[in-house]
Each structure stands twice: as structure tokens, then as C-alpha cells.
Amino acid sequence: MRVVVRTLSELCITVGTLIVLFVGYVFFWTGVQADDAMAEQIDRLQERWAQEPARPAAGTPRPPAPYRSGQPFxxxxxxxxxxTWNKPVLEGTAAGTLKKGLGHYAGTARLGQQGNFAVAGHRRTHGDPFKDFPRLRRGDAVVLTDGTTWFTYRIDQGPYRTVPTDVAVVDPVPRASGYDRPGRYLTLTTCDPEWGHSHRLIVWAHLDETQPVDEGEPEALRR
Known part of the structure; x- marks a missing residue:
């Protein structure tokens, strides 16, 4: 009997240790890995942009490059x-892609173009990019750059809670957004609750203004 109790005790200690290690991995190590991966993606983008003239000699904007699956743009x-919050946006929403940054829903509009530019991000783990998603409010700015242009979107509605099967949230004119005509929109999505995935939180925004990068940062980023 004593041997059985000792064996069970050792087994419980082993299982407990494994659980602690797993929790540490989820809470800490995936965040470290994701932070490194996201910083690397931004560095790659900035190096690429530095090698490409923002405006050709003729004075016209550089033609937009095609989005490549799993690559930052x-x-x-x-x-x-x-x-200090900034995250790379990559093409696609595969699990491996979302470990390196935010993911653009393939098939939705390109950045700044007519339609709905839709982006997903983790709420928790892998850097917690959208941990504070519920803090977003109407009128908040969401600013993006592709190396040639700054795009400033303004949030109109959200966070709106729905289920994962509600794919209409990324339609060109999302029916629950309050928009009733085509436009240049942005949709951000993440999981809800904070440590679950039974639902989704959504915010919708419209393109408010654009400006060339060589004119400096947009007003929304100036402290």
C-alpha cells in the first residue's frame, strides 16, 4: 500500500510539473517567440522599403507589389x-502566419482600396497582439503603412461580438457594421473570451485619410 501511495504521489508531482511547464510555455515562451518573430518581420519590411524608392523619378507612386502568402506587406x-504598439501584417490567416503577426484575410480588399481590408490577430498567446482589443472605441485611429503611404482608418463600430461562423463580418459591405454602401473599410477580428475561441470580437473602420510617407507621420501618431 505504501508503494502504491508513493507511486501515485510521484505521478501527481510529475503531472503537476508538466502542467506548470506547459502553462509557462503558453504564457511566456510563445510570447517571447512571437515578439522576436514580429520584430523580424518589421525589420525585413523596413530593409526592403529602404532599398525601394518610395516614388519613381516620374513622381508617381510605386506600383503595389502582390501580396504573397505568409509574407509581410x-x-x-x-x-x-x-x-509603442506596432505589428506586422502578413498575407493569410494560417496558424503559422498568425504566430508572426497579424493576418490579412485572403480575398478581402487590399490596403486602402475599395472594399473591406480585413485583418485577424490573436487575443492571447503568441505575443497577445489584441489582448486589449475590448478597449477600442469609436473614433480611435488605426494607422497602417505599406512603405509608400500612410493609411489612417477611424473606427465606427465595435467591439461587436459574434460567432466564428459569421463570415459576413468581412464582406465588402458587412451587414452588421452599419455601412450601407461600398467604401474603403477596415475590419479587425480576434477571439473572445480572452482565453477561449467560442466567439469573435469585431471592429469596423473607414479610411479617413492617406498621405505619402515622405511627408512624415500622420497626425494620429504624433504625441
Missing amino acids: AVMYVPRLGF
């Missing part, structure tokens, strides 16, 4: 989430 800033 823009950087997002959300002042409401902190003036």
Missing part, C-alpha cells in the same frame, strides 16, 4: 493600445 499602429 504592412505595419499597423493603434495608438489606443499604446504609442
Whole structure:
């Protein structure tokens, strides 16, 4: 009997240790990995942009490059989430892609173009990019750059809670957004509750203004 009790005790200690290690991995190590991966994606973008002239000699904007699956093409800033908050935006929403930044829903509009530019991000784990998503409010700025242009969107509605099967939230004119005509829109999505995925939180925004990068940062990013 004593041997059985000792064996069970050792088994419980082992299981407890594994649980602690797993929690540490989820809470801490995936965040470290994601922060490194996101910083690397932004560095890659900035290096690429530095090698490409923002405006050709003729004075016309550089033609937009095609979005490549799993590759970064823009950087997002959300002042409401902190003036040091910036995340790379990559093409696609595969699990591996979302470990390196935010993911653009393939098939939705390109950045700044007519339609709905839709982006997803983790609420928790892998850097917690949208941990404070519920803090977003109407009128908040969401700023993106593709290396040639700053795009400032303004949030009109959200956070709106729905279920994962409600794919209409990324339609060109999302029916629950309050928009009733085509426009240049942005949709951000993340999981809800904070440590679950039974629902989604959504915010919708419209393109408020654009400006070339060589004119400096937009007003929304100035402290």
C-alpha cells in the first residue's frame, strides 16, 4: 500500500510539473517567440522599403507589389493600445502566419482600396497582439503603412461580438457594421473570451485619410 501511495504521489508531482511547464510555455515562451518573430518581420519590411524608392523619378507612386502568402506587406499602429504598439501584417490567416503577426484575410480588399481590408490577430498567446482589443472605441485611429503611404482608418463600430461562423463580418459591405454602401473599410477580428475561441470580437473602420510617407507621420501618431 505504501508503494502504491508513493507511486501515485510521484505521478501527481510529475503531472503537476508538466502542467506548470506547459502553462509557462503558453504564457511566456510563445510570447517571447512571437515578439522576436514580429520584430523580424518589421525589420525585413523596413530593409526592403529602404532599398525601394518610395516614388519613381516620374513622381508617381510605386506600383503595389502582390501580396504573397505568409509574407509581410504592412505595419499597423493603434495608438489606443499604446504609442509603442506596432505589428506586422502578413498575407493569410494560417496558424503559422498568425504566430508572426497579424493576418490579412485572403480575398478581402487590399490596403486602402475599395472594399473591406480585413485583418485577424490573436487575443492571447503568441505575443497577445489584441489582448486589449475590448478597449477600442469609436473614433480611435488605426494607422497602417505599406512603405509608400500612410493609411489612417477611424473606427465606427465595435467591439461587436459574434460567432466564428459569421463570415459576413468581412464582406465588402458587412451587414452588421452599419455601412450601407461600398467604401474603403477596415475590419479587425480576434477571439473572445480572452482565453477561449467560442466567439469573435469585431471592429469596423473607414479610411479617413492617406498621405505619402515622405511627408512624415500622420497626425494620429504624433504625441
